[in-house]
Amino acid sequence: MTICKALAVAGSDTSGGAGLQADLKTFQELGVYGMTAITVIVAQNPNNDWSHDIYPLPLTALEAQLETVLGGIGVDALKTGMLATTEVISLVAKKIDQYAVKNVVIDPVMACKGTDEVLHPECTVGIREILAPRATIITPNVFEATQLSGIRSIRTVEDMKAAAAAIHKLGPKNVLIKGGAKLDTDEAIDILYDGQEFTVLRSPKFNTTYTHGAGCTYGAAITAGLAKGLPVPAAVKQAKEFITAAIQAGFPLNSYVGPTYHAAHRLNK
Numbered sequence: 001m002t003i004c005k006a007l008a009v010a011g012s013d014t015s016g017g018a019g020l021q022a023d024l025k026t027f028q029e030l031g032v033y034g035m036t037a038i039t040v041i042v043a044q045n046p047n048n049d050w051s052h053d054i055y056p057l058p059l060t061a062l063e064a065q066l067e068t069v070l071g072g073i074g075v076d077a078l079k080t081g082m083l084a085t086t087e088v089i090s091l092v093a094k095k096i097d098q099y100a101v102k103n104v105v106i107d108p109v110m111a112c113k114g115t116d117e118v119l120h121p122e123c124t125v126g127i128r129e130i131l132a133p134r135a136t137i138i139t140p141n142v143f144e145a146t147q148l149s150g151i152r153s154i155r156t157v158e159d160m161k162a163a164a165a166a167i168h169k170l171g172p173k174n175v176l177i178k179g180g181a182k183l184d185t186d187e188a189i190d191i192l193y194d195g196q197e198f199t200v201l202r203s204p205k206f207n208t209t210y211t212h213g214a215g216c217t218y219g220a221a222i223t224a225g226l227a228k229g230l231p232v233p234a235a236v237k238q239a240k241e242f243i244t245a246a247i248q249a250g251f252p253l254n255s256y257v258g259p260t261y262h263a264a265h266r267l268n269k
């Protein structure tokens with residue numbers, strides 16, 4: 001039996017629902033061997049309304065981790081999450097090129113859920129110019145899509161299509177815009193664009209705030225599908241089913257945060 005392997009270049013979400021924890025749980029659920037290169041550690045402060053404190057790792061520590069996995073082992077797919085500086089973005093791009101990584105999923109994490117404030121503004125430029133052109137698929141949510149496309153307001157499916165077309169010009173092979181709860185629609189709609197065709201993905205929209213880590217989990221499920229050799233549309237379709245089940249079974253950890261439930265897809269079988 002061949003075990004497919006995936007690498008998450010991501011931040012550590014101490015509370016376990018997002019970041020590399022979401023990535024690893026999702027890889028495992030989908031039968032893919034997961035590895036990590038940690039960029040930052042995020043700790044949430046229970047004495048300060050769950051504010052997010054970010055502790056970056058030294059660049060040399062990230063490079064050593066990337067060498068371990070890409071130089072020493074090899075991967076079938078790679079996913080990026082929270083990348084705190086332009087130097088980190090440049091390093092990841094260099095390693096993708098050096099090791100000719102095949103399936104590259106860029107989740108352009110710019111903010112933690114609930115805030116529409118870019119955590120590291122210079123990263124937006126780095127993602128646009130350095131990572132987007134290397135992506136097999138880039139997966140912005142509505143806020144990230146406004147930042148990458150320059151389109152100020154995205155409220156409808158037509159707006160999402162316009163943003164997807166603008167982002168595709170940056171060079172990724174595929175763009176997936178996650179409409180999620182932000183769109184003026186009854187369903188949770190995402191748009192996949194390959195430069196020629198728009199595919200609309202729909203699911204019921206759940207009335208829940210327990211969506212911490214939803215974007216990471218969705219991107220990781222896409223990564224797992226690509227690692228196993230699925231074509232992009234099939235990997236996205238499978239991932240949409242996975243994240244829909246995970247959001248439906250989301251649960252509270254405390255009064256501040258509720259993650260999606262990564263094992264939920266098993267409940268429906």
Ligand SMILES: Nc1ncnc2c1ncn2[C@@H]1O[C@H](COP(=O)(O)OP(=O)(O)O)[C@@H](O)[C@H]1O
Nearest residue numbers: 141178179180181188189204205206214215218
């Ligand atoms: N309330 C919801 N009900 C159902 N699906 C949702 C809901 N919110 C988000 N989604 C879906 O979850 C996936 C991740 O989207 P989103 O939460 O916007 O990402 P991010 O965590 O990057 O902001 C997308 O497929 C989106 O459509």
Ligand SMILES: Cc1ncc(COP(=O)(O)O)c(C=O)c1O
Nearest residue numbers: 011013018019042213214215216
């Ligand atoms: C390390 C890390 N990566 C990514 C995210 C983004 O999470 P989401 O998938 O909810 O957008 C977070 C949010 O807290 C995080 O802590």
